Amino acid sequence: MQKTSCEIVLLPLPIGEKSWEQMDTAYFRNELSTITCWVAENARTLRRFISGLQMGINIPNLDILELTRDTKQQDIEAFLNENLNKSKIGVCSEAGMPCIADPGNKIVEWAHKRNLTVSPLIGPSSLLLTLAASGLNGQSFTFHGYAPLKDDELKNWAKTLGQNEKRTPAHIFIETPYRTDRLVQWFIKNIPQDFKLCIGYDLHGENQTIVTKTITDWRNSVPEIGKVPCVFIIGK
Numbered sequence: 001m002q003k004t005s006c007e008i009v010l011l012p013l014p015i016g017e018k019s020w021e022q023m024d025t026a027y028f029r030n031e032l033s034t035i036t037c038w039v040a041e042n043a044r045t046l047r048r049f050i051s052g053l054q055m056g057i058n059i060p061n062l063d064i065l066e067l068t069r070d071t072k073q074q075d076i077e078a079f080l081n082e083n084l085n086k087s088k089i090g091v092c093s094e095a096g097m098p099c100i101a102d103p104g105n106k107i108v109e110w111a112h113k114r115n116l117t118v119s120p121l122i123g124p125s126s127l128l129l130t131l132a133a134s135g136l137n138g139q140s141f142t143f144h145g146y147a148p149l150k151d152d153e154l155k156n157w158a159k160t161l162g163q164n165e166k167r168t169p170a171h172i173f174i175e176t177p178y179r180t181d182r183l184v185q186w187f188i189k190n191i192p193q194d195f196k197l198c199i200g201y202d203l204h205g206e207n208q209t210i211v212t213k214t215i216t217d218w219r220n221s222v223p224e225i226g227k228v229p230c231v232f233i234i235g236k
Helices: 019-023 026-033 043-053 073-082 105-113 126-134 151-158 177-190 215-220
Strands: 007-010 037-040 063-066 088-092 117-120 141-146 170-175 196-201 209-214 230-235
Touching: 007 105, 026 043, 037 043, 037 073, 043 063, 063 073, 073 105, 088 105, 105 117, 126 170, 126 196, 126 209, 126 230, 151 177, 170 177, 177 196, 177 215, 177 230, 196 215, 209 215
Parallel strands: 007 088, 007 117, 037 063, 037 088, 141 170
Antiparallel strands: 170 230, 196 209, 196 230
């Protein structure tokens, strides 16, 4: 099946101060310089990032659609259809890999229906970085997204841990920074003692920390993380 000429480029943004040290390649910059049409979770973040690279890109000339949970599907499709004549349409998240824990998959789904080429560039994902460094099951894992707000929903999920499983998969959660410490305390109080909890925060930042302990060990030293982006992984 023949591909159409427009290419969808999934271009990651840094997740911390140290990300760019690893991401800054000639290939990345070349791809970035060829894109004038964007779908971004936050247009201001994208403009600030591109401006900071001082590559001579005309920031005001960039055509950017902000993609949030509230963006209407008809607005997305109208923007994309208007720009099908472009050689490339860039897609980026607020931070990290687009389409992973963000709504960028709507663009990719649209692209596949029209037989467009989708090209993901290499970049950081706080979920996978934490999982790789956790020592927990990297061959079987589930990303649950944001933890439920209600304790009853969390308790119902916790009851299923380890049931009918020969090898316990890793369960990955994220949380809004101002609720991080609440979730830490809940996990430590309610997860069975023989399970482990990995806490990863400030990924690629100056204070990057990824620590895995048993629930029993965590109970002896409950951490206070504060309002810092955090990834939690539970497993054995």
